[in-house]
Amino acid sequence: MTLTSDEIKEILPHRYPFLLVDRITDCIPGEEATGRKCVTANEMHFCGHFPQKQIMPGVLIIEALAQTGAVAILSQEENKGKLALFAGIKNARFKKQVIPGDVLELNCKIIKRRGQIGIGECKAFVDGQLAVSAELTFAIE
Numbered sequence: 001m002t003l004t005s006d007e008i009k010e011i012l013p014h015r016y017p018f019l020l021v022d023r024i025t026d027c028i029p030g031e032e033a034t035g036r037k038c039v040t041a042n043e044m045h046f047c048g049h050f051p052q053k054q055i056m057p058g059v060l061i062i063e064a065l066a067q068t069g070a071v072a073i074l075s076q077e078e079n080k081g082k083l084a085l086f087a088g089i090k091n092a093r094f095k096k097q098v099i100p101g102d103v104l105e106l107n108c109k110i111i112k113r114r115g116q117i118g119i120g121e122c123k124a125f126v127d128g129q130l131a132v133s134a135e136l137t138f139a140i141e
Contacts, residue, residue, distance in 0.1 A: 001024075001026070001027045001028075001029075001075070002023070002024060002025055002026065002027070003023065003024035003027065003071065004023060005019070005022055005023065007024075008021055008023075008024060008071060011070075011071055011074050011075055011080075012067055012070055012071065012074070013083065014067060017043070017044045018063075020037055020060060020063055020064035020067055021035045021036070021037055021064055021067045021068055021071070021106065022035075022036050022037055022038050023035060023036045024036075024071055027071060027072055027075055028072070029072065029075040029076045029077075030072065030073065030075075030076040030079075030110065030113075031072060031109070031110055032072055032107070032108065032109045032110065033068045033069060033071045033072035033075075033107070033108055034068070034105070034106065034107045035064075035067075035068040035071070035105075035106040035107075036104065036105060036106065037064050037103070037104040037106060038103050038104075039056055039099065039100055039101065039102045039103070039104060040100055040101075041054060041100035041101075043056075043100075045057055045060060046100065054100055055097050055098065056097075056098040056099065056102075058092070058094045058132065061098060061104065061124050061131065061132045062089060062092060062122075062132065062136070064104060064124065065106055065108055065120075065122035065123075065124055065132070065136065066084075066086060066108075066120075066122075066136050066138070068106040068107065068108045068122070069084070069108030069110065069120040069122060069136060069138065070084035070138070072108060072110055072120075073110065073118060073140065074140075079140055082140050082141060083140070083141040084138045084139070084140055084141075085138060085139050085140075085141055086136070086137070086138060086139075087117060087137040087138055087139040088136070088137035089135070089136055089137070090134065090135040090136075090137070091133070091134060091135050092132070092133070092134035093132065093133050093134070094131070094132055095129075095130050095131055095132065096126055096129055096130065096131040096132075097131075098124075098126060098131055102126045103126065103127075104124050104125070104126060104131065105124065105125040105126070106122075106123075106124050107122065107123050107124075107125075108121070108122040108136070109121045109122075116139055116140040116141075117137065117138070117139055117140075118137070118138050118140070119135060119136070119137050119138075120135070120136045120137075120138065121135055122134050122135070122136050
């Protein structure tokens, strides 16, 4: 299943400037989602991070990964209309700077679920190179 930006907005509550996934290129509800974020120089965070050398904040890359995972979880029939909230971040590693012009390929695999709590193994790539990896814990509200 693929999703456009408008279809993502039907699943996630996020809106500009905080919707950080432009497209979902593949999704298996409840299991995994792969998405894309096209990084552009006119995004608000580049005004202050850093004006002399624009680098996408790592926390926003983590958020983009979380939103990708949330699409996987919230596209399951029993979770439609609910929220997926952060419950934890483990082993976040930042391997490559992400700058305007880059296309972030985002992937989140749901590796564990127990009730309303789950864990996603997440990775972000630029040009096939690992930029960020993390294990994200979420709670469905």
